Amino acid sequence: MSESAGKTLTVAAILCGVCSVLVAGAVVVLRPRQVINQDLDQKKNILLSAGLYESQDKIDSTFNQFVQAVVIDVKTGEVQQGIEASKFSQEKADKDPQYVEDIPKSQDFATIRRRSRLQKVYLVKKDGALDQIVFHVYGKGLWSTMKGFLSVDRDGVTIRGFNYYAHGETPGLGGEIENPRWLEQWKGKKLYDDSGEYRPKTKVVKGQVNPQDPNAPYSVDGLSGATLTSNGVEGTFRYWLSDSGYKSFLGKVREGVIQ
Template sequence: MRQSNLYVILFAIGLTVVFGGALSLTSVGLKPLQDKQVELDTKKKILGAVMDISTIEDPNEILSIYNEKVKSMVVDINGNEVTTDAKGNPVVAEKVNIQKNYKFDPQERMYPVFMFSESGEGVDAYIFPTFGAGLWDWISSYVAFGSDLNTVKGIAFDHKGETPGLGARITDPKVQNRYIGKEIFNDQGELVSITMVKGEGNAGLTEHQVDGMSGATITGKGVNAMLEAYLECYSAFIQKTKSQKTASL
């Protein structure tokens, strides 16, 4: 019996080592493919905020368009460009994990800025990633502004677990298109963001308001809080860029 028990234990240990090693090797082997998929997904979301890429199926074409039309940088909450992290490693905007950054104090986060140019010259749109909490889990967006850094050119929302047919509608192009043409600064130059109001078919909406989603009030509030918080964090960069544009005229 003792030999039998020892055999069983050794056999179990052997299986654990063999299968553990196999899983480890598989994970290492798949990592480049996983990283490539994450890169593609990120760049699709960024482009999706400023142009229609729904009919483009070839991943290489997506990447080619991105490389041709998008430049990027990372700034801190004061609007200053960040080129290296605390360890001295180069910082790449596309590799900044917004979800992990969200856990840090806003003063310590890194803020990617993506600059879209249709012709490759100048900047036609500035794209900012945002992250926050919805009803059940996280929500996020890439919001694009025109060269005035005020008027929305497009927005691409995403979520993990909002209710289908209700809060999950933030990914519906019809909902996202409501933001196009809206403004985040009032006539006094104050940052007021854009508010998704309660209900749909509201009359008299201002340039700082969009219709809500029926039955998804909490998701709407989460979207509002997310946009307001992140636009405030990007406000220093926005003001600096506007000042530079004015000075160059």
């Protein structure tokens, strides 16, 4: 059998061409399914933080029954009636110079540098009335940007649920932020104190929370061996519950303006 470098290269080139067409084709064909799955995954995480997730096959029906997405301006805390949430892309808004604002260093507790003024939030209804609100929160840990959903009661103060859906922290150390037992502790904690002043006090403490501590209603146990990730969680809360985050909106929720 005659073999030459030319033939080998031709066969290799044809093979490469066929493979690239197959891979490109798969990307194009599978893209719509990928978008559907991403959307379903997002809905699942929102339901998880609101304590409403039942099973994979009920995600869409539960979401449609209880959840209404709206777009708010975090600066004013007002719902943007002119923007239809189903057509709003948070990903695009996060890059749109019209909405993106730099966060002064002294206020950037989450180390995210900038954020969009417009944020999609989720109103969770019970018997037609507002029951809880789910927000997207994110901030830097030790290795990664940790992304999660926080659900707050209609009182604008009490945490109903919290979960992380994406991070790159070390499994067994910082990665424990996705441990359901740790996440469970957040339920019932208060984001602000009773004085009427919105003063974020949520604190990830080192070691176990002492129930006698006056700060206990605002604190959860730190993650052992992962102080830096724990600090990142605390910073994420501090930022997103500050003036520059959801504070104005939560004030309106508390006053009953948001239905």
